[in-house]
Amino acid sequence: MVWWRASSADIDVNPDLASERAAPSFCVESLTNLLDGSVEKTRVRRYVVSTILKDPVFSKENHYFKTRQERYEGAIRNSFHLKQKIKELGWREDGPEGEVIYRAMGGELALNIHGVFIKSILALGTDEQVAKWIPLANNCNILGTYAQTELGHVGKTCTHAVVLAHLIIKEKNYGMHPFIVQVRSLKDHSPMPGITVGDIGPKMCFEQIDNGFLMMRNICVPKENMLSRYSEVLPDGTYVKRGSDKINYFTMVAVRVSMLRAEVLEALMKACTISIRYSAVRRQSELKPGDREPKILEYQTQQQKLLPLLATCYAIHFTTCHVNKVYDEVYGAIQAGNFDSLPELHALVSGIKAYATEICSNGIEVCRKACGGHGYSLFSGLPSLYTKVTASCTYEGENTVLHLQAARFLIKCYAAARSGQSLPHSVAYLSSPISGACQASSHTHFLNPDVYIKAYQHRAYRLIDSAAFKMRNLVQSGMEQYAAWNSTSVELVKASIAHTHYIIVKLFADVLDSLSSFPEIQKVLKSLCDLHALHGIFTNSGDFLQDGHLSGKQLEMLTEAYLGLLSLIRRDAVLLVDAFDYADQQLLSALGSYDGNVYYNLLECAQKNPDNKKVNAVFENYLKPHLQSNISKL
Ligand SMILES: CCCCCCC/C=C/C(=O)SCCNC(=O)CCNC(=O)[C@H](O)C(C)(C)COP(=O)(O)OP(=O)(O)OC[C@H]1O[C@@H](n2cnc3c(N)ncnc32)[C@H](O)[C@@H]1OP(=O)(O)O
Numbered sequence: 101m102v103w104w105r106a107s108s109a110d111i112d113v114n115p116d117l118a119s120e121r122a123a124p125s126f127c128v129e130s131l132t133n134l135l136d137g138s139v140e141k142t143r144v145r146r147y148v149v150s151t152i153l154k155d156p157v158f159s160k161e162n163h164y165f166k167t168r169q170e171r172y173e174g175a176i177r178n179s180f181h182l183k184q185k186i187k188e189l190g191w192r193e194d195g196p197e198g199e200v201i202y203r204a205m206g207g208e209l210a211l212n213i214h215g216v217f218i219k220s221i222l223a224l225g226t227d228e229q230v231a232k233w234i235p236l237a238n239n240c241n242i243l244g245t246y247a248q249t250e251l252g253h254v255g256k257t258c259t260h261a262v263v264l265a266h267l268i269i270k271e272k273n274y275g276m277h278p279f280i281v282q283v284r285s286l287k288d289h290s291p292m293p294g295i296t297v298g299d300i301g302p303k304m305c306f307e308q309i310d311n312g313f314l315m316m317r318n319i320c321v322p323k324e325n326m327l328s329r330y331s332e333v334l335p336d337g338t339y340v341k342r343g344s345d346k347i348n349y350f351t352m353v354a355v356r357v358s359m360l361r362a363e364v365l366e367a368l369m370k371a372c373t374i375s376i377r378y379s380a381v382r383r384q385s386e387l388k389p390g391d392r393e394p395k396i397l398e399y400q401t402q403q404q405k406l407l408p409l410l411a412t413c414y415a416i417h418f419t420t421c422h423v424n425k426v427y428d429e430v431y432g433a434i435q436a437g438n439f440d441s442l443p444e445l446h447a448l449v450s451g452i453k454a455y456a457t458e459i460c461s462n463g464i465e466v467c468r469k470a471c472g473g474h475g476y477s478l479f480s481g482l483p484s485l486y487t488k489v490t491a492s493c494t495y496e497g498e499n500t501v502l503h504l505q506a507a508r509f510l511i512k513c514y515a516a517a518r519s520g521q522s523l524p525h526s527v528a529y530l531s532s533p534i535s536g537a538c539q540a541s542s543h544t545h546f547l548n549p550d551v552y553i554k555a556y557q558h559r560a561y562r563l564i565d566s567a568a569f570k571m572r573n574l575v576q577s578g579m580e581q582y583a584a585w586n587s588t589s590v591e592l593v594k595a596s597i598a599h600t601h602y603i604i605v606k607l608f609a610d611v612l613d614s615l616s617s618f619p620e621i622q623k624v625l626k627s628l629c630d631l632h633a634l635h636g637i638f639t640n641s642g643d644f645l646q647d648g649h650l651s652g653k654q655l656e657m658l659t660e661a662y663l664g665l666l667s668l669i670r671r672d673a674v675l676l677v678d679a680f681d682y683a684d685q686q687l688l689s690a691l692g693s694y695d696g697n698v699y700y701n702l703l704e705c706a707q708k709n710p711d712n713k714k715v716n717a718v719f720e721n722y723l724k725p726h727l728q729s730n731i732s733k734l
């Protein structure tokens with residue numbers, strides 16, 4: 101549905117795109133409602149997005165020509181204007197509008213880490229600390245950041261930081277604890293005594309956000325500035341702990357959950373929208389001899405690049421819904437004093453954060469290359485999606501480090517299962533390994549979720565089992581535990597990826613069961629679920645063949661099923677990205693607009709280049725002497 105266009109000109113939809121929408125096999129609007137969560141949520145999202153897009157302060161006119169300073173200033177201006185607007189319109193950041201405001205802004209905000217600062221105080225502060233700091237932070241009377249990494253990330257805006265530092269009392273180290281530290285004066289913004297602070301300089305992306313360095317010398321932090329909901333130092337120096345000592349890491353769990361939808365999946369959905377629409381209007385080369393050039397989406401290799409990514413968008417979408425639900429449950433329990441599920445939540449979120457950021461950033465780059473030369477232009481919208489999302493493979497925990505966090509939990513659970521203990525829900529399968537080889541005897545058998553879920557479960561179990569076995573052998577042969585861990589870490593990362601992939605495939609298949617009242621939607625999502633699962637086996641076939649769970653013959657059958665799905669989903673591909681329901685101004689792409697008038701849009705964007713409006717200074721400075729030295733001979 102288009103409710104906002106890239107251009108005010110009244111342009112018809114490109115017939116090549118119109119024909120893709122002519123005979124839908126399902127109701128696009130119903131699928132949009134499902135993705136949003138309900139008809140009402142779609143209405144609220146559209147209202148928020150259109151309100152934001154109509155506001156001239158938030159205009160992204162000439163976005164791709166802006167300097168770093170212009171983007172930074174614009175993002176600061178946007179952040180304050182948005183706060184004012186939210187207040188005036190009575191929107192609630194913790195209510196239905198809150199979920200979509202950030203997505204609607206498309207990232208052009210500068211106070212994101214102020215949000216992390218607030219999250220930390222809410223999660224880790226006592227009631228008194230929350231009462232003192234949160235109103236100040238909410239009103240932007242102080243501007244905060246979260247400083248954990250050594251050279252990390254205070255920039256040129258903030259006045260306060262939640263600093264994660266070691267708590268040492270009478271020479272005993274109690275580990276990392278959060279302290280609120282004032283880093284700049286509220287009067288003139290100069291660094292506080294003992295503080296050295298500044299911006300770290302140009303980055304691959306995030307020009308609109310300042311990231312910084314921070315050094316502290318002889319800084320005295322008042323005791324009441326240690327966030328003390330779960331651990332406190334009494335006036336006599338006694339350390340008191342309430343609950344788990346891991347809770348001080350909780351901000352990271354919270355941010356990893358919140359970034360999945362708004363930062364990471366959002367970008368892959370946009371990239372798929374752009375590249376699939378473009379592939380339905382771009383015609384190139386020859387398929388059938390003598391025929392007109394086909395749409396590039398007709399090429400099987402193009403389908404193979406884009407359609408599994410489209411399926412991945414849906415898979416990760418349902419995964420993030422599940423993760424949010426689990427997060428709410430566990431956070432509720434923690435607030436009531438029960439920390440039992442924190443390790444499982446941490447492992448689940450770590451694995452999914454690492455898996456999703458990796459697959460989304462790699463996927464966006466595939467989308468960019470799939471658009472040929474125009475994909476390289478910033479006007480395609482694809483390069484900036486990539487440079488932004490690739491950062492998420494690093495921030496909030498570098499992905500290898502996070503897979504190793506998840507693997508540590510898996511190995512512990514595997515050992516617990518072997519000693520007969522019961523396991524948390526997400527790893528319960530480690531108690532009951534699947535025995536025997538896959539029984540599929542035709543390609544259609546691979547369109548049965550039970551068959552591929554078993555294959556994924558078997559692969560995850562085998563990789564965890566074999567990593568645990570190797571480590572045990574290394575330790576038994578005299579290697580120290582830490583060295584055995586390092587010598588097994590490649591296999592451990594692989595095990596975490598396999599476990600996470602199993603969870604994602606299973607969650608997608610579970611969603612299908614709940615859709616029996618929407619048979620058309622169920623059908624198309626079933627094909628996407630099959631494609632997601634079979635693509636994963638096709639591209640990691642060694643893992644499934646290695647111990648004979650699948651045979652070479654079965655892989656041939658699976659390949660046939662997989663390729664069949666590509667041509668099946670190709671028919672609905674444009675409609676499946678239309679269901680993501682992005683307005684053109686959200687995509688900011690000359691290739692991906694709803695109307696498909698790619699060449700008109702590209703030319704319009706290029707003509708906006710201020711450099712095209714006048715003779716360039718290089719003419720006077722460098723070209724003229726050469727061009728005019730022999731002018732009389734022409
Ligand atoms: C528009 C968007 C703009 C961008 C926004 C970007 C904002 C970015 C912010 C940041 O990047 S903030 C910095 C984030 N840093 C990281 O994520 C670092 C990653 N490293 C870790 O998470 C490490 O685990 C650690 C927390 C630094 C601790 O390392 P350490 O080596 O001291 O201990 P470990 O052996 O790793 O863990 C000990 C113990 O604790 C458990 N654990 C670790 N993390 C958590 C957690 N988040 N929640 C719960 N539990 C956790 C871990 O499993 C171990 O448990 P046991 O096995 O001992 O039981």
Ligand SMILES: Cc1cc2nc3c(=O)[nH]c(=O)nc-3n(C[C@H](O)[C@H](O)[C@H](O)COP(=O)(O)OP(=O)(O)OC[C@H]3O[C@@H](n4cnc5c(N)ncnc54)[C@H](O)[C@@H]3O)c2cc1C
Pocket residue numbers: 213245246247248249252253306311491494495496497498499500501504
């Ligand atoms: C855009 C952006 C915003 C950020 N914002 C913030 C912020 O607001 N606050 C903040 O505190 N930080 C922030 N960070 C920092 C970020 O959290 C860290 O960069 C990240 O956690 C990785 O840590 P590192 O840079 O020290 O990398 P390193 O840990 O040095 O990693 C470098 C390499 O070493 C490997 N490695 C490291 N440890 C292990 C291990 N145990 N086992 C195996 N391999 C290992 C990694 O896999 C990686 O390949 C931000 C970073 C970026 C890019």
